[in-house]
Structures are given as C-alpha cells and as structure tokens.
Amino acid sequence: MSRALILSSLAVLSFGLSGCIIYDGPEDGLHITTASKEAERKSERQSEALAVTRTYAGSFPIAQAVTVPAGYRTIYLSGLLPDVADANAPKGSIESYGNTEVQTDSVLKKIEAALKQEGATLGDVVNMKVYLVGDPKLDGKMDFGGMMKAYTRYFGTEAQPNKPSRATVQVAGLVASGYLVEIEVVAAIPAK
Structure with a gap:
C-alpha cells in the first residue's frame, strides 16, 4: 500500500478523534502527530521566540x-x-x-x-x-x-x-x- 493511501486512510479514520493528522516525519519513516500536538509545539516555539x-x-x-x-x-x-x-x-x-x-x-x-x-x-x-x-x-x-x-x-x-x-x-x-x-x-x- 502506498504512503499516500496510508495517510489518506489514517486521516479519514482519525478525523473524528483529533480533527486531523499531520505527517511530519522523514522520507524513510512514517511519523504521525495530531494537529493539537502540532499546535502545542508551535505555541511553545512561539513562546520561546517571543520573550523580551x-x-x-x-x-x-x-x-x-x-x-x-x-x-x-x-x-x-x-x-x-x-x-x-x-x-x-x-x-x-x-x-x-x-x-x-x-x-x-x-x-x-x-x-x-x-x-x-x-x-x-x-x-x-x-x-x-x-x-x-x-x-x-x-x-x-x-x-x-x-x-x-x-x-x-x-x-x-x-x-x-x-x-x-x-x-x-x-x-x-x-x-x-x-x-x-x-x-x-x-x-x-x-x-x-
């Protein structure tokens, strides 16, 4: 099964649980993270960058x-x-x-x-x-x-x-x- 098909299938299956999934892994591996975890990481990076x-x-x-x-x-x-x-x-x-x-x-x-x-x-x-x-x-x-x-x-x-x-x-x-x-x-x- 192709990576795109796996991702599409996972996205459909997990949409109801987390809103969506995001592929953020390397080319040779599959790493899935939820949108809420990605938003949390982005917020942490922004907090660090936004300090006086x-x-x-x-x-x-x-x-x-x-x-x-x-x-x-x-x-x-x-x-x-x-x-x-x-x-x-x-x-x-x-x-x-x-x-x-x-x-x-x-x-x-x-x-x-x-x-x-x-x-x-x-x-x-x-x-x-x-x-x-x-x-x-x-x-x-x-x-x-x-x-x-x-x-x-x-x-x-x-x-x-x-x-x-x-x-x-x-x-x-x-x-x-x-x-x-x-x-x-x-x-x-x-x-x-």
Whole structure:
C-alpha cells in the first residue's frame, strides 16, 4: 500500500478523534502527530521566540539594549511628577516635594500604580527617560546619586531583576517650581 493511501486512510479514520493528522516525519519513516500536538509545539516555539530580551553590559543597573518582539502590547506612560512630601513646607518649594531621592521614589511609586492599571509591572518597563533639575543645594548640578538610590530599590533587585534601557539628563526646569524629577517610561506586555 502506498504512503499516500496510508495517510489518506489514517486521516479519514482519525478525523473524528483529533480533527486531523499531520505527517511530519522523514522520507524513510512514517511519523504521525495530531494537529493539537502540532499546535502545542508551535505555541511553545512561539513562546520561546517571543520573550523580551535584555542585554546588560557590566554591573550598572540599566540595560544596554532591550528587544521587544512582535506580539507585544506597548504602553507609553507620560512623564510623571512627584507628589507633595511635606504639606507644611512652602507650596511649590523643593522642600514640599523633597530632595531628588524622595521625588524619584514618589514618581516610581506613581509609575508602578499606573502600570498596574494597564496590567503591567515595573518588570515590564523596557525604556525610561529621567529628567532631573539641578539641585540648588548641589550648586545647580543634578543629584544623580540621589536618583540612583531610589531607582535601585525598584530595578535590578532580587524581587524585580529586570532593568530598562534608560537615559538620564539634566534639564533647566520642569513644569512648576519645586520639581526636581520627571520620569516617563515605555512598557511592553504580551498581547492578549
């Protein structure tokens, strides 16, 4: 009996059990697999291929590059500013919002909450832009160290090891006085 006839006969006999069969063997042998098993294998291959990849260079807590494959939903969060840290301090003062570390912590908490509303976490952040105003207490220089103290509590930790690609720049000012920090992020999660 020919291979084509065997396959046709098997396809007719097994159609009611699995939907169809697929020949995926070598020329010299007959290997039959059900469509559901083939779909399962294809899904596994796609899962492996569809992972976000991050390239780290050295021990600095940012990614050198992040690659997001097709099949992901991208979430762009607008720049967020800190909440008031001390309501008793003069309105619009740096003291009312806190130093760079306090402001960064406040902003990252807000980012975490905004991402949660979108079904994402800080671990899904793939890119970050940090805007820092020079601190008058540091002769007008940005407090990069203060920002990093707060940042490293959220990224590259044991609980949340993912790190985004990131740029940090000093700007002349933000939308209102007293603000030293604004952060915007891009996150990516698998599409549903």
